[in-house]
Amino acid sequence: MGLVQALFLLFLAYSKYCHGDELAKKVDPTSLFQDLAAQQKILQDKVLSGDVSRRSTEATINRLVNENAQLKASVNLLEEEASQRIHKEMDDLKGRVAALEARVSECARDDKTKITCTPPFSEVQGHCLHVNSAVKGSWEEMRVHCKTMGADLVVIKSADFLWYLIKYLKESGLDTNDYWVGAYRQTGWKTFYWIDGTPVKTGTPFWGYLNFDTQEPYDHSQQLHICMYRKGLYFLWSADVNHFQSPICEIN
Known part of the structure; x- marks a missing residue:
């Protein structure tokens, strides 16, 4: 319904x-x-x-x-x-x-490495250097030569600085001589020292090779000083006291 x-x-x-x-x-x-x-x-x-x-x-x-x-x-x-x-x-x-x-x-x-150098010194990676290829003498004589200019033989503690120094020699047309640097050892010593008293580092990348398997410094009683050897591509080489070479002077 x-x-x-x-x-x-x-x-x-x-x-x-x-x-x-x-x-x-x-x-x-x-x-x-x-x-x-x-x-x-x-x-x-x-x-x-x-x-x-x-x-x-x-x-x-x-x-x-x-x-x-x-x-x-x-x-x-x-x-x-x-x-x-x-x-x-x-x-x-x-x-x-x-x-x-x-x-x-x-x-x-x-900025720290850029310094002002007075001629005849030139700035090389923060160092004031004078490379005098016109004079030659023994290590002792060339050190005296640098001192007369208010300088001393160059000290190379950095592989980077060594590279820039070699580059400077080549670019300046100074890669015709061997050069004394500020390192020596006394007779009977095996260790070389820089003129500031610090030991010279051994091995690569500083030292050259006598042959393929013998690296400088050569252990010889008469090799009491260090030079940058032209025929050795300007690596460090030990040299006899009677060698005549040019100096690289540095203002400290």
Whole structure:
């Protein structure tokens, strides 16, 4: 039984009970049925409207929840990308700072090695040198010669300095002589010393070779001084006291 039919029957029963058959006779069943149908439709529309509204609200909530999750995921992705970018930029900046610091240190070292030398002395890697190829003599005589100029025989403690000195000799056209340097040993000593009292380093890259398997200094009682030997590519060689060679003088 439908809702309208039930309401109609209730109405008839109510009318008969309360007003009698005459009141019931005056009621038009068709009109009453139509009214009840209209009321039923209104009620159904309200129910449907409420159900649609509820579903619409649920759909909106679900959409907002999904959008919120997507937004959080996007924010997390952006934060991760930003963090990676920041770390990369920081690493790049650290690398640039390190490079700049190295450059500053290099420039500072260059400034220290660049000195002003008064002629006839020339600057060679921070040393004031005078290579006098016009004179020759024994080691002792050439040391006296340097001292008359306010200098002494050159001291070579760095392989880097030795390289620059050889380069200077070649570029200046002075690679035609052997040259005394400021190193010696006493008779019976095996160790050579620089004139400032420090021992001369042995082996490569300072000393030349007598042959393929024997490296200077040669252990001979008469070889008491050191020279840069032209035929030995200007590496260090021990020399007899009677040799005549040119001096390389250095202002200390």
